[in-house]
Amino acid sequence: MKKILLSVFALLTVFVLTGCVEIATTTTTEVTTTTTSGTGTTAKVVMDLPDEEVTILFWHIYGSGKTALLDKFIDEFEAMYPNVTIESQSQSDYNTLREKINTGIGVNQVPTMALGYPDHFAGYVQAGAAYSLNNFIYSNIRYEVMDSTSTIAGEFVDVSLDLENFVPGYLAENNQYVGGQYYSMPYSKSTETMAINRTVVKQHVAAIRAAGIDVSDEGFFSHTTPLTFTQVQTLGTILLNDTATTDVANFQCGYLLNYDSSGNMFINMSRQFGAPYTNSAGEILINNDTTKSMLNYINAMFTSRTFVLPNQFGQLYGSTNFKYGDICMTVGSTAGVLYNIPTSLDVAANLKFGIFDVDFLQVPQPVATSGQAVTLSDGTTNYNFTGSLSSVQQGPNIGIFKNASTNEKLFAWLFIKYITSAENTALWAMDTGYLPVRLSAYTSDVLIQLTPTFSTTYVDFLSIATDYWTADGDVDWAATDERWDYLHSSMVANIAKNQALYYQYDPAFPAGSSSAGSATIRVEAGYCLENIYNKSKTPTQALAFLMNQIDW
Amino acid sequence: MAEVFVKNEKSYKVQKIISNVLTFSFLGAIAIVVLVPFYWMILTSLKSSTMIESIPPILFLKPSQWQIWNYKALFEIVESGPRAGQPLFPFFTYMKNTIVISIITTIGTSITTILAAFAFARLNFKGRDIVFAIIIATMMIPGEIFILTNFLTINKLGWYDIMNQSYSDAIFAMTLPFMTSVFYTFYLRQTFKQIPNELYYAAKVDGTTDFKYLLKVMIPVAMPTIITIIILNSMGAWSAYIWPAMVTTKDQFRLVSNGLRGAFTDSGSGRTDYGQQMASAALVTAPLLVVFFVFRKQIMRGVSRSGIKG
Numbered sequence: 001m002k003k004i005l006l007s008v009f010a011l012l013t014v015f016v017l018t019g020c021v022e023i024a025t026t027t028t029t030e031v032t033t034t035t036t037s038g039t040g041t042t043a044k045v046v047m048d049l050p051d052e053e054v055t056i057l058f059w060h061i062y063g064s065g066k067t068a069l070l071d072k073f074i075d076e077f078e079a080m081y082p083n084v085t086i087e088s089q090s091q092s093d094y095n096t097l098r099e100k101i102n103t104g105i106g107v108n109q110v111p112t113m114a115l116g117y118p119d120h121f122a123g124y125v126q127a128g129a130a131y132s133l134n135n136f137i138y139s140n141i142r143y144e145v146m147d148s149t150s151t152i153a154g155e156f157v158d159v160s161l162d163l164e165n166f167v168p169g170y171l172a173e174n175n176q177y178v179g180g181q182y183y184s185m186p187y188s189k190s191t192e193t194m195a196i197n198r199t200v201v202k203q204h205v206a207a208i209r210a211a212g213i214d215v216s217d218e219g220f221f222s223h224t225t226p227l228t229f230t231q232v233q234t235l236g237t238i239l240l241n242d243t244a245t246t247d248v249a250n251f252q253c254g255y256l257l258n259y260d261s262s263g264n265m266f267i268n269m270s271r272q273f274g275a276p277y278t279n280s281a282g283e284i285l286i287n288n289d290t291t292k293s294m295l296n297y298i299n300a301m302f303t304s305r306t307f308v309l310p311n312q313f314g315q316l317y318g319s320t321n322f323k324y325g326d327i328c329m330t331v332g333s334t335a336g337v338l339y340n341i342p343t344s345l346d347v348a349a350n351l352k353f354g355i356f357d358v359d360f361l362q363v364p365q366p367v368a369t370s371g372q373a374v375t376l377s378d379g380t381t382n383y384n385f386t387g388s389l390s391s392v393q394q395g396p397n398i399g400i401f402k403n404a405s406t407n408e409k410l411f412a413w414l415f416i417k418y419i420t421s422a423e424n425t426a427l428w429a430m431d432t433g434y435l436p437v438r439l440s441a442y443t444s445d446v447l448i449q450l451t452p453t454f455s456t457t458y459v460d461f462l463s464i465a466t467d468y469w470t471a472d473g474d475v476d477w478a479a480t481d482e483r484w485d486y487l488h489s490s491m492v493a494n495i496a497k498n499q500a501l502y503y504q505y506d507p508a509f510p511a512g513s514s515s516a517g518s519a520t521i522r523v524e525a526g527y528c529l530e531n532i533y534n535k536s537k538t539p540t541q542a543l544a545f546l547m548n549q550i551d552w
Numbered sequence: 553m554a555e556v557f558v559k560n561e562k563s564y565k566v567q568k569i570i571s572n573v574l575t576f577s578f579l580g581a582i583a584i585v586v587l588v589p590f591y592w593m594i595l596t597s598l599k600s601s602t603m604i605e606s607i608p609p610i611l612f613l614k615p616s617q618w619q620i621w622n623y624k625a626l627f628e629i630v631e632s633g634p635r636a637g638q639p640l641f642p643f644f645t646y647m648k649n650t651i652v653i654s655i656i657t658t659i660g661t662s663i664t665t666i667l668a669a670f671a672f673a674r675l676n677f678k679g680r681d682i683v684f685a686i687i688i689a690t691m692m693i694p695g696e697i698f699i700l701t702n703f704l705t706i707n708k709l710g711w712y713d714i715m716n717q718s719y720s721d722a723i724f725a726m727t728l729p730f731m732t733s734v735f736y737t738f739y740l741r742q743t744f745k746q747i748p749n750e751l752y753y754a755a756k757v758d759g760t761t762d763f764k765y766l767l768k769v770m771i772p773v774a775m776p777t778i779i780t781i782i783i784l785n786s787m788g789a790w791s792a793y794i795w796p797a798m799v800t801t802k803d804q805f806r807l808v809s810n811g812l813r814g815a816f817t818d819s820g821s822g823r824t825d826y827g828q829q830m831a832s833a834a835l836v837t838a839p840l841l842v843v844f845f846v847f848r849k850q851i852m853r854g855v856s857r858s859g860i861k862g
Contacts, residue, residue: 057715063815087715089802092814096797103700103798107707109714190820313607317823320605335820346602395820433820 049143049157050407055085056415057111061097062090069431073419079151080418084411094396098123101401105129112404113412115396118173118508119519121184122280124399125177126510131400133182136413137161159410161417165438169393169503176280176507184399185416186437188428191503192264192392193495194257194363195322195340196221196329198473199356200239203251207238218473219359223491224498226362226389229376232257232329236306239328244305246325246352253328255308257364258318260332262309262533263526264392269294271390271504272366278521282509286525287547293383295532295539300378302533309533325352331363333394335433337492357473360491362499365389370502389502395434426458433489435496442497454482462497465490516550524549590837597622597831604826622831641815643832646808650836653726653796653807654789660731661785662778668737670766673744674752684741691734699798702729706799714801722805726796730789736781743777744770779850783843790840808836 062070067088074086089111091097098120104110105127116124124130139159145152163171170186177183201208202219211234215221227235241252259265270277273294276285301307313321318330319339323346330340342355366374366387374387400412418424425436426444436442436458444458456464464483468475468491477483511517516524528546531537537545595611596604598618603610628640639645671677672684706712711725747770755765771778793809800806816829844851 055715061814061819063817063819090814092797092803092806092810093817096810096814100798103703104714107704107712109707109712111714188820315607320607324607333821335818336823339821339823343602345600347606350606 044140044142044158046142046144046156049081049145049147050410051083051147052407053083053085054405054407054411055087056113056404056408056412058086058088058113058412058415059091059097059101059111060088060115061093062115069428070419073424074415076151077415077418080145081411081414082147082149084415086415094120101129102127108403110401110403112408113398113400113416115187115398116184117396117519118176118184118505119510119517121397121399122177122508122518123510124401125183129401129403130177130183131402131404131409133185133400133413133416136410137163137182157414159413165422165440167437167439167500167503169500169505170437173393173505173508174397176505184397185420187396187398187416187420188432188434189393189395189437190333190335190434191394191496191499192261192268192331192363193334193337193492193499194227194329194331194361195319195337196359196361197253197322197325197353197356198359199353200251200253200325200328201359202357204238208235211235211238216472219357220469220472221359221361223361223469223495225368226365228368229364229366232364233301233306233376235328236304240305248325248352251353253325254305255312255321255327256306256329258308258310258322258327258330258332260310260317260319260330260336261526262529263522264394265298265331266525266529267506267522268363268390268392268504269298272388274386274388278507278509278518280507280509282512282515282518284515284521284547284551286521286550287543290385292539292543293385295528295543296381297376297378297383298529299532299539300381304378309530311530311533324350325356334435334492334496335395337433337488341488358488360488360495362495363391390504391499391502393503393505429493430456430458430461435493435500439500450486451482454485456486461486461490462494463490465494514552516552521550593830593834593837596826597828597834599827601825601827619827622827623835625828626832626835641828641832642804642811643808643835645804646806646811647836649805650790650807650809652723653792654786656723656727657730657789658782658786660727661733661736662782664732665736665740665781666766666771666778668732669740669744670762670770672737673741674766674770675762687734688738691738696794698729699795702795703798705729712799712801717801717805719805722800722802725799726792726807729795730792733781733785736785740774740777740781743774747773776850776853779847780853783847783851786843787840808832812836 060070067090070088074088078084078086091100094117097114098116101110101114101116101120102123105124110129121130136159141159143157143159145155145157147153166186167189170189171182174184174186175182198219200219201215201221205215205217205219208215213221213227213231213234221227236256239252240256241247241250241254244254246252246254267277269275270286270291273290275290275294276288277291278284278286298307302309308318308327310316310318310321313326315321317332317336317339318327319332319336321327322330322340323342332340337360341358342351344355346355348354366376366385367389370388372387374385376383398416400409400416404412419428420437422436422438422440422444423446425438426441426446427448428434429436429441430448430450436444441458442462447455447457449455464486468487506518506522508518511520515521524546527549528542531542531545532539595613598613598620599610600619600621603613603617603619626641626643629638672680703712706725706728709724709728711717711721711728713721717725751769752765755769760768791809792807793813796807797810797813800810812829812832816825816832817823818825
């Protein structure tokens with residue numbers, strides 16, 4: 001027995017020691033230099049860039065529509081680092097990707113790097129498989145590229161990353177994990193914006209102004225200041241028909257404001273109302289008086305048809321009924337913006353307002369600036385709280401796994417730095433419809449060929465919408481001008497840029513022994529609002545049901 | 553007396569008509585329930601995205617309204633960029649993999665099933681019934697439970713090396729765990745047991761080996777059951793989803809069922825191009841329909857014998 005125990009102990013010791021050892025294969029020359037950055041003076045250790053052959057396995061879920069640009073980035077990166085091969089593999093969908101990684105962790109079969117949502121990374125962190133990117137972000141190492149065949153031969157490459165350049169909300173999402181470490185970096189990000197039927201608004205400009213809301217002659221609201229909930233309710237008195245059917249003659253809709261994602265609606269309005277929701281430690285804080293008050297307010301808005309969910313129409317999204325004129329405004333993902341635009345391809349008989357003009361605004365907020373006390377009213381009840389500006393940020397991030405070798409991790413990190421550089425994140429955003437992850441991308445002057453005959457920089461791309469808004473819609477572009485094709489994408493990009501200042505993230509954590517994980521809670525929170533909308537439960541019952549579903 | 557007879561005959565005719573009406577109405581209703589999904593799949597594959605969104609839904613389309621584009625798009629080739637020359641949706645690669653997997657799995661299952669069923673039905677060895685009972689008991693365990701253990705086995709065998717998985721590794725990984733079936737073994741054993749012992753003893757007297765007896769007598773006699781097993785197993789392999797997705801590392805190794813899942817969903821908005829997805833699903837279903845029509849007699853015979861369906 002003693003011998004067996006000793007053998008087991010010896011084996012364990014060997015395994016533990018083997019796990020701790022990482023053989024450095026890099027240093028050939030070390031020179032210490034001092035450089036001055038914007039944040040101060042940092043001593044840099046200069047080393048030769050490792051030249052051993054490295055293969056990086058990158059798992060994502062992008063289909064052929066998005067891999068073309070990703071493949072271009074990979075080709076460029078491999079030309080910069082000729083000893084590196086990046087194998088980019090699509091794993092079909094996010095669930096498959098996460099399941100394969102979770103299963104592979106147990107048998108040490110995980111990729112070098114992967115795309116994933118925050119709750120995926122929270123699970124990888126908990127399993128001890130994710131690698132802390134702080135090791136790179138705050139590194140003082142600078143490599144000299146010695147390979148003469150490299151496109152950057154003789155240049156120096158810093159391992160560290162200037163985080164000040166990134167959208168703050170994205171950073172907050174990616175270092176929410178244990179110890180405030182970065183286990184991922186933002187990549188394909190999106191948010192929600194609000195599409196509005198400008199043709200309908202234009203018919204009511206006088207009434208809207210009389211109600212104290214700024215609107216241009218052509219029906220444009222402010223694109224820099226979001227509408228408040230009180231203003232949305234006021235618009236309801238003007239734009240809503242007395243019944244739930246659209247009144248085409250009087251330019252009034254049956255429903256005012258649709259929220260595509262009931263889960264996002266719950267979470268974002270919790271932030272706006274200052275109602276505790278969850279935290280990254282996995283604590284469920286939903287059952288509180290402010291949330292109850294918020295649910296009562298939402299219920300009142302549902303009843304008055306001020307708010308509506310796609311369930312009303314048997315749909316997953318409100319875009320179809322927005323195009324049909326059943327809804328005047330709709331909040332949805334920036335990635336799905338074009339689904340809201342009526343075109344000649346739609347069945348004409350369904351478009352109650354024909355092919356109308358669509359504008360995009362920031363999502364409605366309770367207050368103009370965060371921290372203000374506010375009182376909302378549904379006509380009979382007042383709802384008092386301290387409001388905050390909040391809009392959702394969503395979309396996957398990229399992280400690196402621990403089991404990769406030192407050099408694999410290093411080049412995976414350099415690849416992350418490369419694809420999230422200001423120029424490349426701007427290219428990615430224009431090509432895919434996602435949003436840039438760096439603020440500096442908004443001023444990028446790198447040209448991207450959007451069509452064989454149309455190239456633009458991100459700055460010029462943004463100015464398509466701003467020019468249009470400045471001219472109150474009266475631009476002298478020819479009908480064949482390709483800017484028309486990008487007008488709505490540009491509108492959304494501008495709105496997202498303005499909202500970037502108050503992005504909030506959904507705390508991510510895996511399921512625990514006593515509660516569901518953040519992804520499940522989001523789904524159940526959505527069901528909570530749907531139960532209230534369907535009148536199958538009162539707000540109190542819906543909240544109790546939600547708690548029962550997520551808190552075991 | 554004659555009046556009573558005429559009355560009874562009339563009553564019988566009325567009863568028969570009512571019975572027929574009820575029977576055919578019921579069968580018609582069931583047929584509609586079965587056929588509507590197929591019809592909807594074909595209809596959706598011929599719609600544009602705006603037609604798919606249309607409320608109320610469009611139930612019929614004139615041929616002039618058909619959007620054949622959904623089918624054409626499946627075979628489009630990327631014109632420029634690093635993936636130039638490659639198909640936008642690797643339909644033929646997925647189909648080839650699916651066919652290969654179906655054939656290998658079916659051959660493997662048939663061999664193991666026939667041999668196991670023969671052993672349990674005909675050969676006498678110690679503990680035969682206990683072993684068979686234990687094997688049958690595993691049918692009570694849901695298949696999903698085996699995923700993790702199968703995954704560990706495949707990994708130990710070196711067929712799930714995510715950095716270097718070869719095509720043959722992927723094929724072995726996808727097929728090996730499904731080359732046996734307890735249910736089919738049980739099903740075939742019951743058929744084998746119906747073959748009279750006298751045939752076996754007569755063959756033995758003639759000096760026939762067990763294996764020759766299996767080949768020359770038992771398999772031909774049980775051929776309808778074996779064909780049913782082959783058809784049902786190949787249909788199961790054709791629609792396999794979770795396991796192939798789990799053990800393949802590269803896109804080009806996947807089956808068409810996995811390809812259909814994510815290929816038409818926009819990763820940003822999460823919206824699916826149902827037109828293209830249904831066009832692809834229709835093309836995937838077509839070979840199964842052909843198999844069904846060609847072998848419908850055998851399938852129906854198998855179904856009526858066993859009370860199972862695919």
